[in-house]
Ligand SMILES: Nc1ncnc2c1ncn2[C@@H]1O[C@H](COP(=O)(O)OP(=O)(O)OP(=O)(O)O)[C@@H](O)[C@H]1O
């Protein structure tokens with residue numbers, strides 16, 4: 113097991129958001145986390161990434177507890193987080209944004225090969241490497257946000273709503289690249305409101321409702337479930 117959340121509960125201040133969450137990710141998988149607005153998807157990612165702490169329960173990476181680690185410590189252990197809303201540095205160039213993502217990579221050769229890898233995944237970023245990131249299109253900014261998270265060579269990548277606000281053709285391109293990143297060895301936890309897309313590229317999925325896991329299973333099975341069809345796929 114690469115990552116496990118066992119009976120994790122957490123929230124903000126005194127307000128509980130997540131209740132007894134159990135999620136597992138095996139090496140090599142794409143796991144989707146789906147659910148309505150406010151279900152607690154981003155909170156789940158923040159909790160694994162050390163932005164907020166579990167109140168109860170245990171988070172393990174390769175069977176070692178990581179409950180109390182800081183976000184930068186998790187990056188050095190191979191977890192990388194591409195947040196909702198991208199949060200790129202708008203006044204830095206594309207190149208500078210990527211350099212920030214690779215700040216833990218000390219060897220120049222490795223850093224250079226990471227840049228080559230990113231530019232092969234998203235060639236448009238190479239063309240625009242000296243452009244101020246704030247002036248990129250929405251799709252290019254999302255590509256940059258994913259790429260910045262990849263600069264640390266994560267074994268586990270968290271993506272929070274990579275399709276948000278993007279045109280279908282751009283989403284198609286980004287999702288094809290997410291599959292390529294996975295096929296090259298990075299395991300992925302994907303938060304998506306586009307359920308059709310998420311179930312299409314993931315191996316397994318968890319359905320989060322009001323802070324609790326309502327359903328989980330293989331995507332093929334979930335897409336056939338009446339409940340998922342009615343509630344998330346708009347099929348009656
Ligand atoms: N910083 C915060 N302080 C207090 N409450 C918060 C905070 N962030 C989120 N919440 C609350 O936690 C609940 C879950 O929010 P979360 O952002 O995890 O949902 P989500 O599933 O990611 O939703 P969306 O699809 O809209 O991104 C919501 O009720 C939200 O209001």
Ligand SMILES: [Mg+2]
Nearest residue numbers: 153154155196
């Ligand atoms: Mg969210």
